[in-house]
Amino acid sequence: AVVTASRPHGRPAAERALERRLVTALLMEPDTFDAAAQRVAPEDFSETDLRGLAERLWTAPETLYTDEATGALARELVAAAESDMNWRAEAAGAARRLEQRRLKGRQRVIREAMSTTADFETIRALQAEALTIGNRLGELEREIGAGADSRATFPTETTGRS
Numbered sequence: 246a247v248v249t250a251s252r253p254h255g256r257p258a259a260e261r262a263l264e265r266r267l268v269t270a271l272l273m274e275p276d277t278f279d280a281a282a283q284r285v286a287p288e289d290f291s292e293t294d295l296r297g298l299a300e301r302l303w304t305a306p307e308t309l310y311t312d313e314a315t316g317a318l319a320r321e322l323v324a325a326a327e328s329d330m331n332w333r334a335e336a337a338g339a340a341r342r343l344e345q346r347r348l349k350g351r352q353r354v355i356r357e358a359m360s361t362t363a364d365f366e367t368i369r370a371l372q373a374e375a376l377t378i379g380n381r382l383g384e385l386e387r388e389i390g391a392g393a394d395s396r397a398t399f400p401t402e403t404t405g406r407s
Contacts, residue, residue, distance in 0.1 A: 263342055264295045270320045270336035271302060277336035278302065284344040287353055338389075346386045348378050 250378045262277035264328070267285065271278055287303050301308065310316040326332070355375045359368055 260346065261292055261295075262289050263339055263346075265291055265322065266335055267339035268298055268302070268341060270328050270332045270339060272319055272323050273326050273330070273332035274336055275306075277333055278306075281336050281340040284340040286346075288346050289343050333349055341385055341389060345382065345389070348382050348385070352378055352382070 267281065268290075271281060282303060287299040288294055292298045294319075297307075298315045298318050301359060309319055352375065355371050355378070358372050359375075362368060362371075
């Protein structure tokens with residue numbers, strides 16, 4: 246049985262700002278997209294407008310500005326972006342934090358599912374997934390704790406997304 250998380254309503258302002266920061270960074274530094282996409286997916290965005298913009302970035306970035314809603318939001322984010330910001334580092338840090346948020350949410354779902362199921366195979370599968378998530382969260386905590394958000398960035402590469 247597959248157990249999925251429901252989207253909590255009313256995310257705190259800091260979490261909404263994190264999503265906005267990642268999308269802005271991807272717009273400002275399009276060559277960071279592939280590295281960010283390895284950590285985050287559009288489903289990780291809780292805000293409807295940002296999720297729509299992320300879906301466009303992930304699936305059809307060449308049409309980003311031709312769609313009225315996503316184009317307006319993208320232009321707004323770019324216009325408000327600080328030109329002297331290290332957007333490569335911002336993309337790396339925000340992607341790490343969004344991945345961390347998603348994994349912690351999945352951990353909560355797994356704990357709830359394990360407390361309500363009696364099926365041995367389901368429990369084993371959930372335990373294995375919990376172990377994998379715990380290991381990944383440990384890696385992320387070390388990256389974040391070592392100051393990776395402010396110093397480490399995605400590798401410089403050309404992806405054709407500009």
